[in-house]
Amino acid sequence: MNINLTLFAVAAAFALFIWFTAVFIWPPLMRAIESRQKNIADGLAAGERGKQDLAQAETRVTALVNEAKARAAEIVALAEKQRNATIDKSKSEALAEAAKVTQAKLAELEQEIARAKEVLRNQVADLAVRGAEKILSREINPQVHAELLNKLKAEL
């Protein structure tokens, strides 16, 4: 156990190795480690943010879907109402039209009947007059007997 110059030689080597480690080994490695740590932290933060965004998007999607459903239901209800209204309207229109047509036809028929009655009445009156002529064997003066004849027509 004798101390000699070895001590200084080893001390010099030690100093050299400390310097080498402090300059060429420690800083670059620490930089690499720290930059990786930052990357990982950023990645985790981004993942967290993504998760939050997804949750937000999901709630928004749910809200949108619910709204759309409500709107669709509204539209369907409205359409149903409109359809019913349209059907009712067409029905009533058709009924009104039918009534109108029936009315018109009835009126026409009545006119027809009236006209036929008139014709018949005239013919009956003529027949009656002619019969009476034959019976009386002479011509009845229409002007003289017009009043009589009209009275007769009205009776028929």
Add this chain to the structure above:
Amino acid sequence: MEPGTELTPTEYITHHLTFLTKPIGDGGFWSINVDTVVTAVLLGFVGFGFLWWVVRGATSGVPGKRQAFVELCVDFVDEQVKGIFHGDRKFVAPLALTVFVWVVLMNAMDFIPADLIDKGVVSPVGGHFWRAVPTADVNTTFALALSVWTLMIFYSIKVKGLGGWIHELFCTPFGSNPLLWVFNFLFNLVEYLSKPLSHSLRLYGNMYAGEIIFLLLALWAATSWAGAIFGVVLTVGWEIFHVLIVLLQAYIFMMLTIVYVSMAHESH
């Protein structure tokens, strides 16, 4: 070895505990343990060269297994420093890493059987002595401990100023009463002396003892075949236990380094 001459156990152990010392100038203090210095520097080149090689190719993306291993070690050291030293770790953490890596490698030389180095490398190239464990040389541990000690005093003065440091030498821990100055100073003197001594001798003692136990166990091979096998079993057992000592002593040496430097940053 000459035929007919017996190698005694003492000679065997002494042979393995002799440094390859080359005098520079007058000899004595002015000589250098070539084996210690060369092994230590080579291990430093290997260890820090490996780290440098890995760091040069380091990516901040997904690390490879090699980089992950280096990062594991570096992070382990950084965590230890973080736990003790509260300040800018720009210098202290690399210092701790240097100490840890270098001391682990130097301690680990103990795992290579001494006779394998002796008979396999040193004798064939015409050498006689080569002690492979630099930390079993008190010069190495003193070199490390005194470097840390110098840093400790440097930081003490840097943080507190020269006046503050001298004030602390005389006025702590007992108080600033002039009557206590002598006691304070003596107390601090003991502390400043004991720190590098305990720091260096702990590591040196552990590694030296480990080395001697390996040599003693190797002596079993000189008894008989049965003794050789018994020696192998014991050596394996000690080797496994020694893994713990190698890592633990390196860890303790690093921790004390951090503690001493961080204590220098604190005012009492």
